[in-house]
Amino acid sequence: xxxxxxxxxxxxxxxxxxxxxxxxxxxxxxx
Amino acid sequence: xxxxxxxxxxxxxxxxxxxxxxxxxxxxxxxxxxxxxxxxxxxxxxxxxxxxxxxxxxxxxxxxxxxxxxxxxxxxxxxxxxxxxxxxxxxxxxxxxxxxxxxxxxxxxxxxxxxxxxxxxxxxxxxxxxxxxxxxxxxxxxxxxxxxxxxxxxxxxxxxxxxxxxxxxxxxxxxxxxxxxxxxxxxxxxxxxxxxxxxxxxxxxxxxxxxxxxxxxxxxxxxxxxxxxxxxxxxxxxxxxxxxxxxxxxxxxxxxxxxxxxxxxxxxxxxxxxxxxxxxxxxxxxxxxxxxxxxxxxxxxxxxxxxxxxxxxxxxxxxxxxxxxxxxxxxxxxxxxxxxxxxxxxxxxxxxxxxxxxxxxxxxxxxxxxxxxxxxxxxxxxxxxxxxxxxxxxxxxxxxxxxxxxxxxxxxxxxxxxxxxxxxxxxxxxxxxxxxxxxxxxxxxxxxxxxxxxxxxxxxxxxxxxxxxxxx
Numbered sequence: 001x002x003x004x005x006x007x008x009x010x011x012x013x014x015x016x017x018x019x020x021x022x023x024x025x026x027x028x029x030x031x
Numbered sequence: 032x033x034x035x036x037x038x039x040x041x042x043x044x045x046x047x048x049x050x051x052x053x054x055x056x057x058x059x060x061x062x063x064x065x066x067x068x069x070x071x072x073x074x075x076x077x078x079x080x081x082x083x084x085x086x087x088x089x090x091x092x093x094x095x096x097x098x099x100x101x102x103x104x105x106x107x108x109x110x111x112x113x114x115x116x117x118x119x120x121x122x123x124x125x126x127x128x129x130x131x132x133x134x135x136x137x138x139x140x141x142x143x144x145x146x147x148x149x150x151x152x153x154x155x156x157x158x159x160x161x162x163x164x165x166x167x168x169x170x171x172x173x174x175x176x177x178x179x180x181x182x183x184x185x186x187x188x189x190x191x192x193x194x195x196x197x198x199x200x201x202x203x204x205x206x207x208x209x210x211x212x213x214x215x216x217x218x219x220x221x222x223x224x225x226x227x228x229x230x231x232x233x234x235x236x237x238x239x240x241x242x243x244x245x246x247x248x249x250x251x252x253x254x255x256x257x258x259x260x261x262x263x264x265x266x267x268x269x270x271x272x273x274x275x276x277x278x279x280x281x282x283x284x285x286x287x288x289x290x291x292x293x294x295x296x297x298x299x300x301x302x303x304x305x306x307x308x309x310x311x312x313x314x315x316x317x318x319x320x321x322x323x324x325x326x327x328x329x330x331x332x333x334x335x336x337x338x339x340x341x342x343x344x345x346x347x348x349x350x351x352x353x354x355x356x357x358x359x360x361x362x363x364x365x366x367x368x369x370x371x372x373x374x375x376x377x378x379x380x381x382x383x384x385x386x387x388x389x390x391x392x393x394x395x396x397x398x399x400x401x402x403x404x405x406x407x408x409x410x411x412x413x414x415x416x417x418x419x420x421x422x423x424x425x426x427x428x429x430x431x432x433x434x435x436x437x438x439x440x441x442x443x444x445x446x447x448x449x450x451x452x453x454x455x456x457x458x459x460x461x462x463x464x465x466x467x468x469x470x471x472x473x474x475x476x477x478x479x480x481x482x483x484x485x486x487x488x489x490x491x492x493x494x495x496x497x498x499x500x501x502x503x
Contacts, residue, residue: 002097002100003093003097004055004056004058004059004093004094004097005044005053005054005055005056005059005094005097005098005101006053006054006055006486007051007052007053007101007106008052008053008054008364008481008482008485008486009050009051009052009364009365010051010106011046011049011050011051011105011106011109012049012050012051012364012365012367013048013049013050013109013113013370013373013442014049014050014105014109016367016368016369016370021116021118021119021122021369021371021372022369023124023125023127023177023382024177024178024179025368025369025372026128026179026181026215027127027128027181027377027378027382027383028372028376028377028378028445029377029379029383029395029448
């Protein structure tokens with residue numbers, strides 16, 4: 001348990017590389 | 032690369048390339064100013080302690096140990112290796128969304144309208160059904176394996192050509208069944224022509240409805256004028272309330288525009304809430320400097336302060352579980368889109384195109400009427416989109432925009448609006464500076480709100496549980 005740092009979320013971008021780029025997302029002007 | 036900032040009593044650290052977000056104490060916040068120099072051998076531990084003389088040595092050492100652990104775990108100072116990803120380098124975008132300018136005409140004359148009262152500087156006209164049908168066929172034919180397709184009914188004012196909208200929805204659904212595609216329709220309207228029949232059709236068939244209103248009556252009526260120069264607020268608000276009341280849980284946004292005349296726009300967002308709207312958005316006007324209502328660089332401090340003011344109130348709402356939402360404060364810290372999507376952005380000119388009533392094709396609705404960016408006509412025997420222009424848009428991303436490479440917001444804003452870059456700087460690779468400043472502030476606000484919700488919301492939940500136990 002860290003005393004000085006509270007991590008809210010861990011490395012979401014690195015995780016998303018695994019299956020990234022499927023193209024089914026909406027244009028922009030999960031499991 | 033990290034970004035750190037303080038807001039609303041929290042010290043927040045973003046690991047830009049990894050996506051991790053941390054809340055830290057004061058000693059760690061200050062330590063991070065020196066950490067890279069220490070890690071890279073430009074400073075020894077004695078010098079580090081001397082530069083942080085306000086803290087106890089054991090505090091500094093403990094904080095340092097935690098930072099080193101996080102870096103080792105890949106949660107701080109993550110390297111950006113994404114440009115080498117095969118899925119990014121070899122991507123072949125397919126067209127998955129069309130903006131149909133169903134009417135180049137409008138029944139309001141908003142002073143700031145980029146469509147110049149609906150006709151984009153050309154002739155007033157409505158899209159014939161034949162052009163709309165061909166556009167949907169073109170979308171299906173050019174969408175590759177992509178199953179979900181988007182069609183936005185836009186203008187001008189699309190309700191002025193609503194019979195064609197209805198025909199196209201039915202045609203799209205039929206086409207989708209035949210070709211195993213799922214059409215998702217949206218509509219953007221000023222609401223003037225809304226009645227119960229149109230509301231019911233929109234609520235049944237439109238995945239999203241974007242409803243244009245600027246907020247308080249005086250603010251709205253200063254910019255959004257009827258054809259006889261009266262304000263539109265009293266005419267529009269009851270119709271939008273009716274639509275939303277009948278819409279159930281389907282997505283909609285009340286979307287306002289703020290200008291130099293309404294830099295206290297948080298009051299307009301709060302007014303949306305008073306009117307009973309839950310899903311809201313407020314966008315800065317994008318306009319040439321010579322217009323008196325245009326936002327200028329000198330307005331930025333006031334605008335950024337206004338975003339923060341709104342964010343503090345909004346954070347309190349979210350901690351209490353209020354469903355009210357503001358588009359630019361919505362951020363998904365648990366996952367969000369994949370990194371490929373974050374790098375490549377909106378898809379204008381490659382995945383997203385805009386079609387005029389005459390069938391002319393443009394990279395997006397912001398380019399309509401700019402002949403230099405016309406990509407062809409949908410009614411041609413064979414449509415060949417100019418490869419050079421598509422490549423130009425495909426290659427405009429966060430790694431080719433110099434300002435983006437070092438920006439902490441790059442994986443959230445994805446390089447900003449191409450049209451604004453071209454319009455203000457004459458170069459797709461030079462982002463619109465005022466837009467960037469606002470985007471960065473909104474992201475800081477959004478992450479602070481999520482942090483508050485995760486920390487204080489959890490405490491509030493625990494408190495409620497304690498109260499329930501006591502009550503039992």
